[in-house]
Amino acid sequence: MRPGPEVQGRDALATEKPSPSPAGLTMPPATFLSYTVARAPSDRAVFTGCVLVESRGNVVAGEVMNKAREIIHVDMDAFYASVEQLDHPELKGKAVIVGGDPRGRGVVSAASYEARKFGVHSAMPTAQAIRCCPHAVLLPVRMERYAEVSHAIRAIFEQYTPLVEPISLDEAFLDVTASIALFGTAEQIGRAIKKAVLEQTHLTASVGVAPNKFLAKLASDLNKPDGFVIVTEQNKQQILDPLPVGKIWGVGEVTEKALQSHGIRTIGQLRASSLEELAAIVGNGAGELQKLARGEDDREVEPDRQCKSLSSEQTFATDIGDATILLSVLLGQVEEVAQRLRQEKLKARTVTLKLRYGDFRTVTRSDTLREATSVTQTLWATAERVFHRWHARSGGPLRLVGFGVSGLASEQAGQQLLFRDPEKEKLKRLDKAVDEIRDRYGNRAVHRGG
Ligand code: TTP
Ligand code: MG
Ligand code: MG
Numbered sequence: 001m002r003p004g005p006e007v008q009g010r011d012a013l014a015t016e017k018p019s020p021s022p023a024g025l026t027m028p029p030a031t032f033l034s035y036t037v038a039r040a041p042s043d044r045a046v047f048t049g050c051v052l053v054e055s056r057g058n059v060v061a062g063e064v065m066n067k068a069r070e071i072i073h074v075d076m077d078a079f080y081a082s083v084e085q086l087d088h089p090e091l092k093g094k095a096v097i098v099g100g101d102p103r104g105r106g107v108v109s110a111a112s113y114e115a116r117k118f119g120v121h122s123a124m125p126t127a128q129a130i131r132c133c134p135h136a137v138l139l140p141v142r143m144e145r146y147a148e149v150s151h152a153i154r155a156i157f158e159q160y161t162p163l164v165e166p167i168s169l170d171e172a173f174l175d176v177t178a179s180i181a182l183f184g185t186a187e188q189i190g191r192a193i194k195k196a197v198l199e200q201t202h203l204t205a206s207v208g209v210a211p212n213k214f215l216a217k218l219a220s221d222l223n224k225p226d227g228f229v230i231v232t233e234q235n236k237q238q239i240l241d242p243l244p245v246g247k248i249w250g251v252g253e254v255t256e257k258a259l260q261s262h263g264i265r266t267i268g269q270l271r272a273s274s275l276e277e278l279a280a281i282v283g284n285g286a287g288e289l290q291k292l293a294r295g296e297d298d299r300e301v302e303p304d305r306q307c308k309s310l311s312s313e314q315t316f317a318t319d320i321g322d323a324t325i326l327l328s329v330l331l332g333q334v335e336e337v338a339q340r341l342r343q344e345k346l347k348a349r350t351v352t353l354k355l356r357y358g359d360f361r362t363v364t365r366s367d368t369l370r371e372a373t374s375v376t377q378t379l380w381a382t383a384e385r386v387f388h389r390w391h392a393r394s395g396g397p398l399r400l401v402g403f404g405v406s407g408l409a410s411e412q413a414g415q416q417l418l419f420r421d422p423e424k425e426k427l428k429r430l431d432k433a434v435d436e437i438r439d440r441y442g443n444r445a446v447h448r449g450g
Pocket of ligand 3: 076
């Protein structure tokens with residue numbers, strides 16, 4: 001299908017949008033029920049998208065068509081060092097180095113901006129760093145703690161788009177093209193994310209907003225720390241041209257030196273050079289490099305499947321304590337999530353129930369399967385078991401029930417081809433038949449007996 005004219009769904013959506021918060025932004029959704037994007041293969045990254053979101057109990061749906069991509073890149077400032085300053089408040093505003101032992105061959109992992117003034121930077125031998133900045137406090141790397149903070153920021157990103165590509169513990173790309181129909185402009189989303197990160201982690205992030213990954217990453221780095229830079233099609237050349245060629249993602253020291261020796265120091269000079277001249281210096285990569293110099297990049301944001309989860313949840317008008325009703329809601333959710341797993345050619349190992357009481361106290365109860373699956377019957381049996389365990393121990397009237405799966409893997413991963421399990425094959429055939437009926441006649445067309 002060819003992309004249609006600019007957004008018929010967006011207008012429809014405008015009336016359904018939850019009312020804006022005082023900051024002029026809509027609230028982040030509770031769950032993304034579905035969010036699919038299909039792109040037309042073109043340089044300008046035109047794409048067709050569809051968003052269906054449950055936000056505070058309301059289902060809102062939107063469609064975005066024929067829009068240029070909107071990408072956000074978030075990178076935490078002096079990440080490991082900032083986390084240490086957070087956990088040791090007496091180190092705030094001081095020179096802090098996180099790294100290995102200076103007596104061995106330890107190197108600097110991160111340096112606070114106070115230490116950087118003295119020339120300390122990542123990957124420098126710790127011994128040398130201490131010589132540059134003798135008053136700095138040196139601390140060892142605490143990976144688990146940084147991973148914990150990393151989790152928290154990722155959870156914030158995922159409230160705005162499921163298209164999150166983590167690059168490392170402290171940074172990620174977000175494709176927010178379709179999210180704009182729900183939360184305001186890419187700039188507003190970027191600012192909301194920056195604010196949420198500060199409020200929830202007490203750490204600063206630098207944010208770049210741009211039409212592609214290359215420009216977004218460049219933008220987040222331009223005004224560090226605590227930066228917020230927007231690069232557009234209009235201002236990109238003006239921003240790029242004066243920058244040294246080394247700012248291009250992928251241009252390492254060797255390439256930079258080679259370019260410099262031919263008088264190409266800035267991105268502007270790179271853009272102006274002829275393809276032949278450039279090919280003589282860098283070989284095959286010349287065309288790609290020139291595209292980047294013009295601020296063009298059509299790489300997609302690739303969400304990390306392993307970290308992804310799928311879920312469905314429902315808020316009730318009045319609290320429900322009846323286990324039979326709760327189980328029937330849960331069954332519907334299991335069927336929906338399982339079908340989506342199969343649609344996305346995924347299987348899951350961990351099953352989680354989310355249970356919210358009338359007073360908003362929320363608990364989650366999980367179980368991990370021995371083997372990942374997308375078979376409804378297996379997921380349902382697990383969900384039911386987890387539910388009964390919760391019900392026997394605590395129970396109580398609920399205002400919300402949710403079902404989610406995580407620990408995702410692709411359908412083919414670890415598949416045993418030699419020993420087929422006939423019982424499992426039968427269940428898979430049943431799922432396929434049910435999926436076909438639901439596809440054709442809607443989700444309500446067929447339900448299993450619980
Ligand atoms: P970066 O984002 O590159 O650096 P940073 O967050 O310390 O500083 P800023 O982004 O403000 O410039 O890397 C993130 C973390 O990754 C960093 O805090 C520590 C770790 N790291 C290393 O362990 N070794 C390295 O060589 C680099 C560059 C980073
Ligand atoms: Mg960083
Ligand atoms: Mg980083």
